[in-house]
Amino acid sequence: MTGQPRILMDAGKMDRTLARMAAEIREQESEPLAVVGIRTRGVHLAARLRDKLQRIDQCEVDFGILDINLYRDDLSMVADHPVLRKTEISFPVGGRRLVLVDDVLYTGRTIRAALDALTDLGRPTAIQLAVLVDRGLREVPIQADFVGLAVPTRTDQHVRVLVREEDGVDRVELGDRDLPGRDKS
Amino acid sequence: MVGLGDRHLLGTQGLSSEEITLILDTAESMVEIGQREIKKVPTLRGKTVVNFFYEPSTRTRSSFEIAEKRLSADIVNFSAHGSSVSKGETLLDTARTLEAMEPNFIVIRHGASGAARFLADRCRASIINAGDGMHEHPTQALLDAFTMRRHKKKLAGLNVAIVGDITHSRVARSNAYLLVTMGARVTFCGPPTMIPPHVECLGARVERSMEKAIEGVDVIMMLRIQWERQSRLALPSLREYTRLYGLNRRRLDLAHPDALIMHPGPINRGVEIADDVADDPRSVILEQVANGVAIRMAVLYLLARNWDAHEAA
Amino acid sequence: MKLPDESSRPLLLKGGCLLDPASGRHENHDLLLAEGRIKARAPDLHAPDARVLDVSGKWVAPGFIDMHVHLREPGGEDAETIATGTRAAAAGGFTAVAAMPNTSPVNDDQSVTRFILAQAARDGVVRVHPIGCVTKGMSGEELTEMGNQVDAGCMAFSDDGKPVASAQVMRRALEYSSVFGVPIIDHCEEPTLAAGAVMNEGIVSTALGLRGMPDEAEEVMVDRNIRLAGLTGGRVHIAHISTRGAIESVRRGKEAGVRVTAEVTPHHLLLTEEAVRDYDTDFRMNPPLRTEEDRAACVAGLVDGTIDAIATDHAPHAHEFKNVEFDAAPNGVIGLESAIPVLMDRLVATGLLTPVRMVEALTAAPARILNLEGQGSLMVESLADITVLDPDCLFTVEARRFRSLSRNTPFNGWRCRGSVIFTIVAGHLVHDGRGDFAG
Numbered sequence: 001m002t003g004q005p006r007i008l009m010d011a012g013k014m015d016r017t018l019a020r021m022a023a024e025i026r027e028q029e030s031e032p033l034a035v036v037g038i039r040t041r042g043v044h045l046a047a048r049l050r051d052k053l054q055r056i057d058q059c060e061v062d063f064g065i066l067d068i069n070l071y072r073d074d075l076s077m078v079a080d081h082p083v084l085r086k087t088e089i090s091f092p093v094g095g096r097r098l099v100l101v102d103d104v105l106y107t108g109r110t111i112r113a114a115l116d117a118l119t120d121l122g123r124p125t126a127i128q129l130a131v132l133v134d135r136g137l138r139e140v141p142i143q144a145d146f147v148g149l150a151v152p153t154r155t156d157q158h159v160r161v162l163v164r165e166e167d168g169v170d171r172v173e174l175g176d177r178d179l180p181g182r183d184k185s
Numbered sequence: 186m187v188g189l190g191d192r193h194l195l196g197t198q199g200l201s202s203e204e205i206t207l208i209l210d211t212a213e214s215m216v217e218i219g220q221r222e223i224k225k226v227p228t229l230r231g232k233t234v235v236n237f238f239y240e241p242s243t244r245t246r247s248s249f250e251i252a253e254k255r256l257s258a259d260i261v262n263f264s265a266h267g268s269s270v271s272k273g274e275t276l277l278d279t280a281r282t283l284e285a286m287e288p289n290f291i292v293i294r295h296g297a298s299g300a301a302r303f304l305a306d307r308c309r310a311s312i313i314n315a316g317d318g319m320h321e322h323p324t325q326a327l328l329d330a331f332t333m334r335r336h337k338k339k340l341a342g343l344n345v346a347i348v349g350d351i352t353h354s355r356v357a358r359s360n361a362y363l364l365v366t367m368g369a370r371v372t373f374c375g376p377p378t379m380i381p382p383h384v385e386c387l388g389a390r391v392e393r394s395m396e397k398a399i400e401g402v403d404v405i406m407m408l409r410i411q412w413e414r415q416s417r418l419a420l421p422s423l424r425e426y427t428r429l430y431g432l433n434r435r436r437l438d439l440a441h442p443d444a445l446i447m448h449p450g451p452i453n454r455g456v457e458i459a460d461d462v463a464d465d466p467r468s469v470i471l472e473q474v475a476n477g478v479a480i481r482m483a484v485l486y487l488l489a490r491n492w493d494a495h496e497a498a
Numbered sequence: 499m500k501l502p503d504e505s506s507r508p509l510l511l512k513g514g515c516l517l518d519p520a521s522g523r524h525e526n527h528d529l530l531l532a533e534g535r536i537k538a539r540a541p542d543l544h545a546p547d548a549r550v551l552d553v554s555g556k557w558v559a560p561g562f563i564d565m566h567v568h569l570r571e572p573g574g575e576d577a578e579t580i581a582t583g584t585r586a587a588a589a590g591g592f593t594a595v596a597a598m599p600n601t602s603p604v605n606d607d608q609s610v611t612r613f614i615l616a617q618a619a620r621d622g623v624v625r626v627h628p629i630g631c632v633t634k635g636m637s638g639e640e641l642t643e644m645g646n647q648v649d650a651g652c653m654a655f656s657d658d659g660k661p662v663a664s665a666q667v668m669r670r671a672l673e674y675s676s677v678f679g680v681p682i683i684d685h686c687e688e689p690t691l692a693a694g695a696v697m698n699e700g701i702v703s704t705a706l707g708l709r710g711m712p713d714e715a716e717e718v719m720v721d722r723n724i725r726l727a728g729l730t731g732g733r734v735h736i737a738h739i740s741t742r743g744a745i746e747s748v749r750r751g752k753e754a755g756v757r758v759t760a761e762v763t764p765h766h767l768l769l770t771e772e773a774v775r776d777y778d779t780d781f782r783m784n785p786p787l788r789t790e791e792d793r794a795a796c797v798a799g800l801v802d803g804t805i806d807a808i809a810t811d812h813a814p815h816a817h818e819f820k821n822v823e824f825d826a827a828p829n830g831v832i833g834l835e836s837a838i839p840v841l842m843d844r845l846v847a848t849g850l851l852t853p854v855r856m857v858e859a860l861t862a863a864p865a866r867i868l869n870l871e872g873q874g875s876l877m878v879e880s881l882a883d884i885t886v887l888d889p890d891c892l893f894t895v896e897a898r899r900f901r902s903l904s905r906n907t908p909f910n911g912w913r914c915r916g917s918v919i920f921t922i923v924a925g926h927l928v929h930d931g932r933g934d935f936a937g
Contacts, residue, residue: 067214070226070256070486083207084486086214120223198705276823297823298707299777318825320707355707381704382712 005160005175008133008151014170017148018045021130022052024146025099032095034062035130038102038114039085042066044163045132046101062096064089071113093122099146103161105131108142133172135159192491193305193312194484196321197363205367209331211483212476218255219478228486229258232289237279238315239265239295244450244474245315245325249292252481261286280304290485293317311488319353325449326359328480330367332473333404336445341368344441346398347389348430349408349457350379350419356449357408361387374398375408375430378419395430399440406447407432407457423456433459437467445469508532509925510545513554514886519858520560520865520875529558531882531925539878551927553886556919559857560874561593561883564834565864566658566683566737566761566809569595569626571617572610573602578814578903580614581621583834586812586902588929590834591918593883594625594873595812596864599636600659606631606642608650615651623928624921625883627653627868632671632682638663641674648678653868656683658737661719663689668723672732681733681759681867686719686744687711687785696825698786702771708824713741713792716785720744724751724758735867736760738811740785742795749804759867761807762796764837765908768844769793773908779820779827780908783813797850800859807863808856810837814904832902836895836909842887842916853889860885882925885918893917893934 009017025033033053037046043065053061065088100114111129118127130146135153153159153174162171189204197205218226234253238246246262253260263283274282276295280303283291291310293301298318305312316322334340345364351357351373361371365388373380373389380391392398399405412423420426432446446458446468454460463470509531516527516539528543529536538545564587570578578586580597587595597614599605605614611628618626630652634640636659644655655675662668662684671682692711697703699710720736724747727734739745739760751758765783770790773781781787799805813830820827845851865874872881895912897905921929 070218070228072228084211084214084483086217088217116227120226121221275818276826277821295823297825299824302777303823318707319709358705358707382699382710383701383704386701386705 005173007171008149008159008174009172011170014132014172017132018048019052021146021148022049022056025049025128025130026053026056032062032097033099034064034091034096035099035101036064036066036089036118038100038110039065039067040082041161041163041166042102044165045103049099049101049130062091064091066100066114066117068110068113068117071117073109073113087117089121093118093124096124097126097128098124099128099130101130103132104159105129105134105142105144105147106137106159107139109140111142112140132161133159189487189491192488193301194323194488195301195305195312195314197323197326197359197366198321200323200363200366202366202368205327205330205363208327208480208483208487209334211487212327212331212479215479215482215486216476218482219475224255225257226255227257229253229256229489232258232489233261233286234258234290234292234485235261235263235283235286235288235310237263237283237291237293239293239300240316242294242316245294245477248474248477249315249481251478252485255478256482256485258290258485261288276300276303277307280308284308284310290488311491313484313488316355318355319358320355321359322355323359324477324481324484325356326363327484328473328477329360329406329447329449330363331476331480332447332469333445335476336469337403340364343369343404344372344402345369345404345406346372346374346392346402347406347408348374348395348398348432349410351375351384351408352379352381354408358387360406361389365389372398372402376420376426395436396439399436402440402444404445404447405432405437405440406449407452409449409451409453410457427456431457431459432462434462437462437465443467447473450474508537508545508548509882509922509927510543510548510550511553511558511884511886512543512550513552514556514558516876517557517559517854517857518876519854520862521877524854529876529884531884531922534924535882536876536878536880539876551920553920555890557853557887557889558876559885559887560861560876560880561921561923562591562838562860562885563594563596563864563868563870563873564592564810564812564837564860565596565807565868566763567595567597567812567834568600568814568830569597569614570601570814572613576816576903579621580617580626582901582903583812583814584618584622584624584626586832586834586900587624588921588923589901589918589931590836591838591885591887591921591929592624592834593885593921593923594627594870595834596627596629596653596868598656598658599629599631604631604636605629605652606634606636608643608646611647611650611652624923627651627870629654629656629658629683631655632657632662633667636660638667641667641671644675644678644680648680652680653870654681654683654735656685656737658683658685661685661687661689665722665726669726669730672726672730672734676730676732679733679869681735683735683737684719684723685737685784686716686723688715688718691715691718695786696782697774698771698788700771700789702774706774706777708774711786713743713788716741717743717747720747724748724756727751727758728754728756731757733757733759738763738766738785738809739799739805740766740788740792740796742792745795745799745804749799752804759806759863760799760804761809761864762800762805763809763811764833764840765831766793766796767800767808768840769908777824779822779824780831780906780910782824782827782829783811783831784829797845801851801855806859807867808837808841808859809864810834812902814902815906816903817905820906831906831908832900832904833907835900835902836907836912838887839893839895839914839917840909840912842889843912843914847889847915882922884920884922886920886922887916888919889916891915891917891919
C-alpha cells in the first residue's frame with residue numbers, strides 16, 4: 001500500500017465516535033469519575049470526552065494530564081525524544097474511577113507505563129482505558145474498555161490521529177510507515 | 186532532536202540557550218514529583234550512579250543523592266576521606282576502579298580544575314561535574330537560573346550582580362557563562378585581589394564599588410567568603426570585607442525593589458550577608474536548595490536518554 | 499661518547515649546500531671528514547679511500563647543539579637515560595647536548611659531573627656537556643665549587659627548574675663564575691609571583707580556573723639578572739625566554755653592552771596558551787605557553803638576533819606522571835626529536851626565518867655561549883659534527899616512534915615539510931633518517 005494515506009475518520013466521525021464513547025463511559029455507574037489524558041494527543045481527546053460527560057450529567061468531571069516519559073521502558077529506542085512535561089493531576093486519585101485516554105492503542109507499552117505512573121499517585125478504585133483507535137499488534141496483555149474504532153493493521157503501517165488543537169484538523173489516517181522512528185504505541 | 190548535545194555535563198560553557206531551556210523546562214516537570222506522596226519514579230531503574238566526592242560537600246552530594254533516589258537509580262557513594270584516595274591512589278586509578286563497577290553515571294567533585302573533563306576523556310560513563318576546582322559547577326548555575334526564571338519569568342534582560350571572590354569561584358564562572366548565553370547582564374563585584382585577570386572573557390563586566398554594582402539589579406548573588414591561608418593576602422580582614430562588600434539593608438535598598446537575594450551556601454551570616462537580609466522575604470536561598478533536586482533530576486534524565494542512545498548506536 | 503667502529507674510513511659529503519653561519523660562507527662545497535675533523539672543504543672533492551655520502555640537494559650544517567636538555571640520569575632513568583636521550587638527540591639532528599643539573603642527585607659536585615661524562619662516554623652517541631648547579635643542592639644558598647666543576651667538564655652553571663631567588667646569591671654567582679668565563683643560565687621566575695601557578699595568567703587561565711603566572715614573574719627576574727650582570731661584568735644567559743617584555747629587556751641590555759644572551763624553545767615559538775584549553779598536560783611546561791603577542795615577539799627576537807639560540811628544554815616525564823589532572827602534572831615537554839621538523843615547516847618553509855639564521859641559533863650561537871671549542875662551524879679543522887637537512891621531505895612527528903623513553907610532546911601528529919636526514923658526530927654517521935619519510 002503506497003501513496004496517499006487512507007482516511008479512517010473525518011472530523012464529523014471523530015466527534016460522533018467520542019460522543020458514543022462518552023455515553024458508554026456514562027453507562028457504567030460508578031462515582032466519582034475522572035478522565036486522565038496521556039500526553040500529547042490523549043490530552044485533547046480526554047478534554048473532549050470530559051466536556052461530553054459534563055453535558056450528559058450537568059456536573060463537574062475531574063480532568064488530569066499524565067506524562068509517561070519517566071516511566072518508559074524504551075528510553076533508549078525513542079530517537080525523537082519528546083520534551084518531558086508536567087503531570088497535572090490536581091485531584092486525589094484514591095477512591096475514584098479513572099478513565100485513561102489515549103489516541104492509539106498499539107503495543108500496549110505506553111499504557112503499561114501509564115498504569116505505573118497512576119499507581120504512584122495513589123490507589124484508584126478502578127482504572128479503565130479509552131482509546132480512539134485500537135490497531136492491534138499488542139506486545140503486552142492490555143485491552144481497552146472503550147474503543148472508538150478497531151482496525152487491523154500491519155507493523156509497516158502507521159496510524160496518525162490529528163487533532164485540531166495540535167494539527168489544525170481532526171482526522172485519523174492509516175498509511176505506510178514513512179516517518180523515521182516508531183509509531184506512538 | 187530535542188536533547189543535549191553531549192553525554193556529559195562538564196560545564197555551562199558551550200551549552201546553547203536551547204539546551205539550557207530544555208534542562209530548565211524538564212526541571213519544571215520534576216518539581217511535581219517532589220510534591221507527590223510517593224516521591225519516586227522508575228526512570229533510572231537498573232542504572233548505577235557513582236557519587237565521587239574528593240572534596241567535602243554535604244549540600245551538593247545530598248542534593249544529587251535525593252535526585253538519584255527519586256529517579257530510582259542505584260547509588261554508590263565514594264568520598265576521598267577513608268577511601269583509597271587518601272592512600273595515594275591517583276585520580277586515574279580511582280576512575281578505573283569505579284569504571285570496573287560499570288556505572289552509567291559518575292558525579293564528580295574534585296579540587297582540580299579540569300578533573301571532570303579528565304574523567305570524561307577516559308571513562309565510558311556519563312560524567313556530571315559537581316564542581317571542579319575553580320572551573321565550573323554547572324548544576325549550581327542551572328539551579329540558580331531555574332530559581333531566577335521562576336521568579337522573574339525569563340532570564341533575558343535580567344541584571345545580575347555576583348559579589349565575592351570571583352577568582353576562586355566556580356559558581357561565578359558557571360553562572361556567568363549560563364546567564365550571558367541566556368541574554369542576562371552579569372556584573373562581578375569584589376576586591377580587585379579577588380577578580381581574575383581578563384575577567385571580561387567570562388562575558389561579565391566588573392564594578393569595584395558594591396553600591397554601583399547592585400544599583401537597580403534584579404538579582405544579587407552573594408558568594409561565600411573563605412578567609413583561608415591563601416586568601417589572607419587578598420583580604421586584610423573579614424571585618425573590612427563586610428564593611429566594603431557585605432550585603433546589608435542599606436545596600437539592598439539600592440537594588441530593584443523586587444530583587445532576589447541568592448547565595449550558593451553555606452552562608453556566613455554577618456559576613457557576606459547581614460542576618461536580617463538573609464531572612465528577608467526576597468531571599469530565595471532555601472528555594473535554591475529545593476530547586477537543586479529538580480535540576481539534578483532533569484540533568485540525569487536528559488543525559489540518560491543520551492547514554493541509552495549511545496549504547497543503542 | 500661511544501662511537502660505532504664500523505667506519506674509521508674518511509667520509510665524503512658530496513653535492514650538498516653548506517650553511518655555515520660562523521664563517522658566513524654558504525656555498526655548494528663538498529666536505530671531507532677524517533680523524534674526527536673536517537679535513538677539506540672545496541667544490542668537487544675526491545678521496546679514493548673515503549666512503550661517499552650523496553647529499554645533493556640537501557642542506558649541510560654544523561652539528562646542532564641543544565644547550566638545554568634534561569637527560570634525567572642519574573636518578574630519573576624511568577623517564578630518560580643518557581643512552582636514550584642522546585639517541586633521541588641524534589635522531590633529531592643534534593650532535594651535542596648540554597645536560598641540565600636537576601638530576602638526582604643534582605650535579606653540584608665534580609663527582610656527579612664525572613659520572614655523567616663517564617656514562618656519556620660509555621652509552622652516549624652524541625656529545626654531552628654537563629651544566630653544574632649554581633648552588634649546593636640547588637637550594638639557592640651557597641655557591642658550588644665552580645672551579646672544580648669546570649675542570650671536571652662543566653660548561654655553564656644553572657639551578658634550572660628553579661630560579662636563583664636571592665639577588666645576592668645571583669650577584670655572587672655572576673662575579674665568581676666570571677673567573678672561568680662561563681655563563682650563569684637562569685630560569686627567570688620571581689617565585690612568589692608564580693607560586694602555585696600551572697599556566698600563563700590570562701584569558702585562558704581565567705576561563706579554565708587554573709592558577710596563572712603573569713609575564714611579570716619572568717620579566718622582573720630578567721631585569722634583575724641583566725642589572726646584576728651589568729654590575730658584576732659576569733655573563734648571564736636567559737633560559738627559555740617567553741615574554742615580549744623579557745625579550746625587550748634583553749634587547750636593551752645588549753644595547754647597553756651587558757653580557758646577556760638568551761634562548762627560546764620551539765614550543766614558545768610555535769604554540770600559545772590556547773593549546774591548554776583541553777587540560778592536556780602535554781602542554782604544561784614552565785615557563786608556560788604565552789599569548790600570541792608573546793609568541794610573535796619570540797619569533798621576531800630570534801630573527802633579529804636579540805634571542806641568540808634555540809634550545810628545546812627537552813624535559814622527559816614518564817607517562818604515569820603526565821596522565822593526571824592538570825594541577826598534579828609535572829612541568830615539561832620533550833623536544834629533541836620534533837624541534838627541527840616543526841621549525842623547518844612552520845618558520846623556515848613559511849619564510850619567517852631564514853635557514854641560515856635557524857642554523858646559527860642551533861650551532862654558532864650555543865657554541866659561542868658555552869665556549870664549545872671546534873663546534874658550530876664548517877671550517878677546516880673544526881670537529882666533524884655535521885647535521886644534514888632535507889628541506890623537501892615530508893615528516894610526521896610520531897611520539898610512538900621516538901627514541902626517547904618519554905612521549906610527552908606537544909607536537910604529536912604534526913606533519914612537516916623538512917627534516918633531518920643525517921646526523922654525523924666526529925665523522926661517524928649516528929643517524930640515517932632516510933627511512934623516516936612519508937613520500
